[in-house]
Amino acid sequence: MTRTLYSGTKNASSWAFRAWLALKEAGIPFDELVVDIRRPQRFANLARIAGFSPPGAVPVLVDGDTVIYDSLAIMEYANDLCGGNLLPKDVKARARARSLAAWQHAGLSGICSRISFESSFYPDRRPMTDGEISESNRIFSVWEQVLSQSNGPYLVGDLSLADLCFVPTVLRLTSHMPSLEMWPQSQRWAKVLLRRPSVQEWLAEASALPPVALDDYRE
Ligand SMILES: N[C@@H](CCC(=O)N[C@@H](CS)C(=O)NCC(=O)O)C(=O)O
Known part of the structure; x- marks a missing residue:
């Protein structure tokens, strides 16, 4: 098969x-x-x-x-x-992981809609607007609180579907945010997540492609 x-x-x-x-x-x-x-x-x-x-x-x-x-x-x-290894065994932690994944899947409340996944790969990225900075801070504050609750290193402890769902968003935001200093735990988490060999394998191929320009990026 x-x-x-x-x-x-x-x-x-x-x-x-x-x-x-x-x-x-x-x-x-x-x-x-x-x-x-x-x-x-x-x-x-x-x-x-x-x-x-x-x-x-x-x-x-x-x-x-x-x-x-x-x-x-x-x-x-x-x-x-894989026998359920990508979600926590604990029922409540699993529900928390699924909530995070569902939030991302439902569009993440439209956070930074003009900062597309494609724009993460632009060589000349524009600065974020004040509105985008405050939207990003909102999601970073959620990640920070979730990581405080689990003690990391990933959102609900071990690597889970919740972390994997957020990889493109982490990339979109971290490639545009002026500083992550306000969010130390999220900063650590983002670094560990983006360094995973799986993520690096995809990104190596993505970075070698011609950027995909989107009209609304610089509006
Ligand atoms: N909810 C779908 C969304 C998939 C989706 O929108 N895929 C894009 C590519 S990233 C696509 O194929 N779009 C087709 C279209 O826009 O007509 C999923 O999670 O798989």
């Missing part, structure tokens, strides 16, 4: 990044097929995906006769395949 992840362009697809990370961190072997979601080939490629996956988006994991679409479903599946 084959297991194939239809993944996305590495400097543009934050959702694919999350699913890919969970499979890697779970130690699950899989083939990767990068679907180019940049224009102009974007629409034809996504139409092909829609032929076997209802949302017509990436990521999609095809595991034998089972099609798993949506990054969070793939992450949960990766966790199941």
Whole structure:
């Protein structure tokens, strides 16, 4: 049986990044097929995906006769395949991890919407607006409080799906924030998270690609 992840362009697809990370961190072997979601080939490629996956988006994991679409479903599946190692055993800690993952998955209350995943890779990043700095501080204050409760090193203790869900956001924010000094625990967490070999493997490929320019970045 084959297991194939239809993944996305590495400097543009934050959702694919999350699913890919969970499979890697779970130690699950899989083939990767990068679907180019940049224009102009974007629409034809996504139409092909829609032929076997209802949302017509990436990521999609095809595991034998089972099609798993949506990054969070793939992450949960990766966790199941590795015996639940990517979520805490304690019921309340697991609920906390799932709350964080769900918040991210539901759009993170629109925090810094113009600071896209793509913009993390721009060589000439713009300064954040005052509004973006205060939105970032809000999420850093949440991470700081969660890390104080768990004592780290990851959000709910050991590495979990919650940390992996936030990797693209950590990258977006840390690549733009003037300073993280106000958030020492989050700063440490972000550093450890971004240095994981899985994250570094994806980022090495992402950084080698031509940046994907988005119109609303400098508005
Ligand atoms: N909720 C979905 C979102 C997936 C998603 O939006 N993927 C983007 C690429 S990062 C995509 O394929 N978009 C297709 C489109 O915009 O038509 C998930 O978590 O997998």
